[in-house]
Amino acid sequence: MKHTLSVLVENKPGVLARVAGLFSRRGFNIDSLAVGVTDKPEISRMTVVVDVEEHSLEQVYKQLNKLINVIKVIDLPDDNSVQREMVLAKVKAEPRNRAEIIEIVEIFRGKIVDVGSGTLSVEVTGPGSKLRAFEDLLRPYGLVEMVRTGTIALPRG
Amino acid sequence: MRLTGGEIVAESLISQGVPYVLGIPGHGCLGLTDAFLGRDKRIKVLQMMQEMSGVHIADGYYRASKRPLAVFTSIGPGAINTAIGAGTAFVDSVPVLIITGSAHTHMRGKGLLQEIERAHDDDFERVLQPVVKRAMRVDAIDQVASVMKRAFNVMMTGRRGPVNVVLPMDVQSQSTEVKLSKPGQSAPTGRAEGDPGEIERAVKMLVKAQRPVILVGGGVGAAGAIDALRRVAEIKGAAVVTTMAGKGSFPEDHPLFAWHTGSKGTSVGLKMTSTADVILAVGCRFADETACSYRPGVAFSIPPTRLIQVDMDPYEIGKNYPVEVGIQGDAAAVLEDIADGLEEASASRAIINYAFVSELGREQAKWKRHVDKLLAADTRLPTISQALREVRNAIARDAYLVTSSGNTQAQMLQEFPFYVPGTCITTGGFSTMGWALPAAIGVKLAKPDRQVVGMVGDGDFLMTMQEMATAMQVGVPVVMVVVNNQGWLAIKDLQMDAFGKRRALATDFTTPDGELYTPDIAAAASAFGWHAQKTSARKGIGPALKKAIASGRPALVEVTVHRDYPLSGSPAVGWWDVPVPTYLKERRERYDKARAEEKL
Numbered sequence: 153m154k155h156t157l158s159v160l161v162e163n164k165p166g167v168l169a170r171v172a173g174l175f176s177r178r179g180f181n182i183d184s185l186a187v188g189v190t191d192k193p194e195i196s197r198m199t200v201v202v203d204v205e206e207h208s209l210e211q212v213y214k215q216l217n218k219l220i221n222v223i224k225v226i227d228l229p230d231d232n233s234v235q236r237e238m239v240l241a242k243v244k245a246e247p248r249n250r251a252e253i254i255e256i257v258e259i260f261r262g263k264i265v266d267v268g269s270g271t272l273s274v275e276v277t278g279p280g281s282k283l284r285a286f287e288d289l290l291r292p293y294g295l296v297e298m299v300r301t302g303t304i305a306l307p308r309g
Numbered sequence: 310m311r312l313t314g315g316e317i318v319a320e321s322l323i324s325q326g327v328p329y330v331l332g333i334p335g336h337g338c339l340g341l342t343d344a345f346l347g348r349d350k351r352i353k354v355l356q357m358m359q360e361m362s363g364v365h366i367a368d369g370y371y372r373a374s375k376r377p378l379a380v381f382t383s384i385g386p387g388a389i390n391t392a393i394g395a396g397t398a399f400v401d402s403v404p405v406l407i408i409t410g411s412a413h414t415h416m417r418g419k420g421l422l423q424e425i426e427r428a429h430d431d432d433f434e435r436v437l438q439p440v441v442k443r444a445m446r447v448d449a450i451d452q453v454a455s456v457m458k459r460a461f462n463v464m465m466t467g468r469r470g471p472v473n474v475v476l477p478m479d480v481q482s483q484s485t486e487v488k489l490s491k492p493g494q495s496a497p498t499g500r501a502e503g504d505p506g507e508i509e510r511a512v513k514m515l516v517k518a519q520r521p522v523i524l525v526g527g528g529v530g531a532a533g534a535i536d537a538l539r540r541v542a543e544i545k546g547a548a549v550v551t552t553m554a555g556k557g558s559f560p561e562d563h564p565l566f567a568w569h570t571g572s573k574g575t576s577v578g579l580k581m582t583s584t585a586d587v588i589l590a591v592g593c594r595f596a597d598e599t600a601c602s603y604r605p606g607v608a609f610s611i612p613p614t615r616l617i618q619v620d621m622d623p624y625e626i627g628k629n630y631p632v633e634v635g636i637q638g639d640a641a642a643v644l645e646d647i648a649d650g651l652e653e654a655s656a657s658r659a660i661i662n663y664a665f666v667s668e669l670g671r672e673q674a675k676w677k678r679h680v681d682k683l684l685a686a687d688t689r690l691p692t693i694s695q696a697l698r699e700v701r702n703a704i705a706r707d708a709y710l711v712t713s714s715g716n717t718q719a720q721m722l723q724e725f726p727f728y729v730p731g732t733c734i735t736t737g738g739f740s741t742m743g744w745a746l747p748a749a750i751g752v753k754l755a756k757p758d759r760q761v762v763g764m765v766g767d768g769d770f771l772m773t774m775q776e777m778a779t780a781m782q783v784g785v786p787v788v789m790v791v792v793n794n795q796g797w798l799a800i801k802d803l804q805m806d807a808f809g810k811r812r813a814l815a816t817d818f819t820t821p822d823g824e825l826y827t828p829d830i831a832a833a834a835s836a837f838g839w840h841a842q843k844t845s846a847r848k849g850i851g852p853a854l855k856k857a858i859a860s861g862r863p864a865l866v867e868v869t870v871h872r873d874y875p876l877s878g879s880p881a882v883g884w885w886d887v888p889v890p891t892y893l894k895e896r897r898e899r900y901d902k903a904r905a906e907e908k909l
Binding site (some may be wrong): 251252255256258259260278281282284285286288289292 | 543546562563564565659663664666667670671674686
């Protein structure tokens with residue numbers, strides 16, 4: 153089952169590698185990984201979506217907390233956190249389809265960021281479920297290329 | 310000013326901005342007819358070939374322009390001829406002014422020509438009363454101005470509708486001193502807004518809804534609420550389902566369009582309406598076809614689906630299904646307020662269930678595959694499905710398509726997408742055969758620069774074909790596509806569907822020896838002076854139609870179509886209560902079971 157973990161770490165070289173290494177040694181599958189500096193420049197936040205069984209989650213916590221440079225590990229359940237991810241997608245858009253695709257982008261509050269001959273590149277932001285739904289609706293037209301940033305999240309309240 | 314009764318009528322129409330009056334003069338309306346002479350720069354008199362068609366022409370004109378026309382007739386049969394037109398307009402809330410001539414006030418009851426006085430003195434207003442919004446008799450010359458003013462108020466305010474004014478022939482020619490009131494002084498000057506508290510409740514329900522559906526009836530187009538509807542749908546990510554009367558109120562290539570629901574529904578529309586958690590019904594009366602004869606879970610599951618109903622006419626609110634929120638008001642005003650409320654709510658959090666939007670996409674694709682299968686049918690003659698697709702491909706995106714009752718209309722509903730709102734012109738709740746030709750004339754009169762194509766079956770066309778003469782006399786180049794399957798096949802299909810494959814009776818056109826019969830409809834059109842062409846090949850339809858449109862004249866394309874069940878029409882997807890005779894035991898048993906589920 154997928155879990156979103158928010159890991160506060162010291163903003164130093166090698167920390168990302170150390171955390172990634174831990175996951176790889178233990179065989180935990182990383183679904184997505186996003187890292188960036190927080191409002192304090194010496195602290196970064198890593199948001200990791202990991203696919204792991206309930207009983208193994210305990211292990212993940214313990215191991216992470218043992219690592220040097222890890223300050224805090226928080227679990228962010230779907231129903232008590234705000235989750236966001238961005239996707240850039242290039243979709244085939246012939247003249248007769250163009251208007252429909254633009255309407256779908258508008259419903260998803262997305263933006264058209266590039267126009268090619270026969271393609272449109274679009275940007276959409278939102279929780280993973282929204283991006284999945286967006287991908288489902290675009291697929292019939294022909295997805296040329298797609299890239300997702302990985303989830304970032306904050307606890308609610 | 311000293312004016313006759315006829316002149317007061319003419320001047321009232323002119324002051325109301327009525328551009329055309331349709332009439333067939335007779336001895337019962339000569340005084341009225343004469344009053345239009347010399348006024349032709351300000352109002353034109355058009356002739357039709359039968360009074361019913363005059364009302365249909367005015368009906369079509371209104372639907373395309375939102376401006377009412379007037380129809381005048383003589384006494385007697387000419388007057389009664391308007392009844393079908395009046396009923397059609399009444400059920401669809403379309404305003405038409407129908408002025409019928411009547412016995413002189415001083416002669417009433419003596420048994421005049423065309424007066425029926427045996428049980429009551431000329432009592433004509435009772436003939437049209439059940440099929441008009443109001444029937445008004447003028448007894449004296451001093452009443453004419455007031456009756457005309459009030460007739461327009463009744464026609465054009467609240468839920469609109471046709472009005473009959475009975476005008477005795479002596480009153481038409483008498484005169485009196487009169488000062489006509491200005492229009493705009495005898496009707497509300499703003500919009501009827503909905504109760505703000507109830508709108509807030511509706512917004513709250515919609516914000517939380519995970520499977521929101523907007524059910525669009527004829528009232529949305531009638532109120533000019535097309536833009537407001539789109540705003541609400543797009544802000545909330547709601548599926549938009551239309552009824553017959555509502556078809557064409559939402560762009561039908563839009564990702565949120567879910568076609569329609571009901572007994573002649575679509576899989577996508579029925580799925581959306583029957584599994585919705587909140588339905589916002591606007592200007593919809595939940596007629597039995599839309600509601601699949603009120604069988605829970607087929608078209609609607611109310612409850613547990615929660616219903617918000619918006620209507621100008623309070624009588625419709627909660628009439629057939631219980632409402633949680635019922636808002637009386639102008640659909641455009643109410644939908645704008647709901648859109649504003651949803652916009653405000655969406656500023657602080659996401660209110661769209663995107664998984665629902667993508668589910669809708671999958672259901673749309675499923676329906677498209679079903680229609681594509683129908684279109685791929687390999688038959689010697691083209692099917693109505695295929696003919697509809699060829700027509701869609703041959704006409705402009707913003708062309709008007711005018712249809713009336715029959716398989717053509719039913720399949721138009723299920724398969725023909727309208728891209729520009731307002732271009733679907735069809736008879737809704739009264740489902741009148743013979744309506745499309747005169748209505749198309751009215752639409753073309755209102756929109757001379759747009760393509761106007763009527764599409765009907767042979768049975769429908771044979772009911773009002775004399776109006777081809779009207780198109781020539783009025784000079785409007787309407788184009789008619791007549792799909793010919795030699796019979797009233799919508800009803801034959803229903804007989805076979807509901808009662809059994811051998812139960813068709815009196816629905817085929819045959820000669821006494823049992824051979825199929827049809828007149829040569831294209832030849833008949835040529836005889837009327839129309840451009841005409843006949844084809845029985847699918848590939849021939851598009852080119853013939855393009856030629857017909859390019860001719861710049863009234864034009865007809867006759868298409869011989871496949872007539873064998875079940876590809877004669879489109880299979881019914883929902884349920885409709887058609888009572889089965891008890892002697893058809895097995896089918897009657899199944900009918901009784903389904904009938905027992907109806908919640909009325």
